[in-house]
Amino acid sequence: MTNDLTINEFSSGILLLDKAYGESSHYQLERVKRLLKIKKVGHTGTLDPMATGMLPLCLGDSTKYAHYFLILDKVYVVEATLGVTTTTADAEGDIVTQKKPDCYTEKVLSSSCQHFVGVINQVPPMYSAVKVNGKPLYKLAREGKVIERKPRQVTVKSIDILQYRDDKLIMRVACSKGTYIRTLVEDIGEHLGCGAFVSELRRISVGVFNQSDMISLNELRKHVESNQYQFIRDMVLPIDSALEHYSSYTCNRNEIVALFRGQCFKVSADCVSGLVRVYYNDQFVGMAEVSSGHTLKAKRLINCDRIESLSYSD
Numbered sequence: 001m002t003n004d005l006t007i008n009e010f011s012s013g014i015l016l017l018d019k020a021y022g023e024s025s026h027y028q029l030e031r032v033k034r035l036l037k038i039k040k041v042g043h044t045g046t047l048d049p050m051a052t053g054m055l056p057l058c059l060g061d062s063t064k065y066a067h068y069f070l071i072l073d074k075v076y077v078v079e080a081t082l083g084v085t086t087t088t089a090d091a092e093g094d095i096v097t098q099k100k101p102d103c104y105t106e107k108v109l110s111s112s113c114q115h116f117v118g119v120i121n122q123v124p125p126m127y128s129a130v131k132v133n134g135k136p137l138y139k140l141a142r143e144g145k146v147i148e149r150k151p152r153q154v155t156v157k158s159i160d161i162l163q164y165r166d167d168k169l170i171m172r173v174a175c176s177k178g179t180y181i182r183t184l185v186e187d188i189g190e191h192l193g194c195g196a197f198v199s200e201l202r203r204i205s206v207g208v209f210n211q212s213d214m215i216s217l218n219e220l221r222k223h224v225e226s227n228q229y230q231f232i233r234d235m236v237l238p239i240d241s242a243l244e245h246y247s248s249y250t251c252n253r254n255e256i257v258a259l260f261r262g263q264c265f266k267v268s269a270d271c272v273s274g275l276v277r278v279y280y281n282d283q284f285v286g287m288a289e290v291s292s293g294h295t296l297k298a299k300r301l302i303n304c305d306r307i308e309s310l311s312y313s314d
Contacts (some may be wrong), residue, residue, distance in 0.1 A: 011062035012302075013236035016206075019047050019055040019212040031217055034059060035224055036232075044069040044206070044242075045177070048130070050090055053203035054214055062239045068275070069242045070288060071177055072207035073157065079200035080169045080185045082192065087141075088127040089182035090198040100171055101167055101194035109169065112191045113159040121151035122183050154179040168199070208244055213237070237301075240277055240284040248277040249296065251287065256280040259288065259298045267296045274300065 019028050024044035033041040042063040044056045053076075058066045082122035083101040086093030124130045126141035130149070140147060155176040163170040173181060182198050189196025204211045215235050223231050248272065251259065258265050259278065271290045278288045278301075 012064060012239055013059050014209075014239065015057045015059055015236050016209055016214045017055045017057050017220075018211075018216040019052055020217060021052050022049055024049050025055055025091075028055065028217060032220065035217075035221060042066045044072070047203060048090065048182075048201070050092055050198075051201040051203065053087060053204075054202075054206050054209065054210065054211065056206055059236060061302055064302075065239055065243065065287065069207070072242070072245065073174065073176055074179070075172065075174045075205035076181055076204055077162070077202045077204055078171050078173055078181050078185060078198055080171065080188065080196045081199040082167045082169055082189060082196045083194045084197055085186065085189065085195040086197045088197075089125055089186045089202070092248065093127070093197070097195050098297065099194050101192065104164070104192065106161065106164065109161055109164060109192075112188055113161065115170065115191055116187060117156050117159055119153060119155050122154050123151050123178055124149050124186075125180055125183055125186075127182075137270060152178060156184065169196070174205075197258075207242060209237075209242070209255050243277050243287070246275050246277050246287070247272055248279060249290070250279045251285075253280075255296075256285065259285075259296070260301060262298065264295045264297045267294050269294055271296075 009027050010051050015032065017028060019033060025043055029041055029043055032038075036059070038059055040060055040063050042058045044058065044066050047053065047055055056069065058069075058216055081091075082104075083099050087096055087097045105155060108279055125135065126149075127138045132140070132147060134147075137147075137149070155181060157174040157176070158172075160172040161169065162172055172186065173179075175181075175184075181201055185196050185198050208241075213235075220232070220235075223229075249267065267290060271294060273290050273294075275287055275289050276296075278285050278298075284302070287299045288296050289299050290296055
């Protein structure tokens with residue numbers, strides 16, 4: 001086996017990187033790209049530089065499916081410091097207000113947190129990647145500008161208090177895509193009447209993936225340097241493992257040939273309309289869409305050089 005890792009070694013799949021503190025998601029992505037010598041690597045949603053934890057990376061062909069992963073729910077463990085607000089709603093900003101918080105009981109804290117569970121409206125923070133007229137809000141914020149932002153609807157599925165001590169409130173938050181934890185913490189602090197900011201943030205889950213499947217950049221480097229390629233292969237998860245929130249459809253030979261030739265075909269009325277994972281011979285071959293008229297049409301298929309050689313007879 002060659003000592004060089006190439007695109008042929010890890011052609012596609014999902015790597016769950018445990019992002020380090022203080023580095024941007026893009027910087028960590030580029031380091032993985034160079035380390036594994038892979039031409040194409042993408043992410044499915046960034047973490048702030050101060051945040052740590054799960055950053056799913058799409059390797060090779062799986063980058064074509066990254067936008068299907070964006071709807072996945074997330075789970076965070078967040079430490080909120082009560083009694084202080086900052087310009088960025090986290091520890092990197094300048095202090096705006098300070099107020100000694102009351103000695104809150106767990107009941108009061110829980111009641112305040114539960115106020116934000118469910119479908120809520122959030123105003124994106126100025127220090128965010130949301131673009132206005134093509135320019136990210138954080139760049140406007142660095143120029144000292146504050147502009148009006150439209151609220152966005154998100155879903156907070158649960159907020160569990162893990163610990164409260166010395167004005168530090170540690171919570172486990174499960175939420176939908178697009179939820180700003182910094183905004184959530186700010187809103188909780190305002191609801192309590194003392195203000196708050198995010199002092200620590202760690203993402204522990206994305207969709208079906210949990211933190212036991214993560215690997216840090218330092219760990220990855222050690223395995224590369226010691227030629228432990230099989231271990232790295234085992235850490236790279238199949239593309240479809242991130243797509244289990246979609247229904248599946250198994251094609252026969254005629255159907256799979258039709259899909260790769262851009263043709264549509266009728267499916268059973270039992271098939272629910274919408275996007276589906278497509279399989280052939282137990283292999284994931286891509287995403288397709290079932291129309292309201294029960295017609296299956298390819299949306300995004302993997303590269304397959306052998307499909308055209310398949311005959312139409314089973």
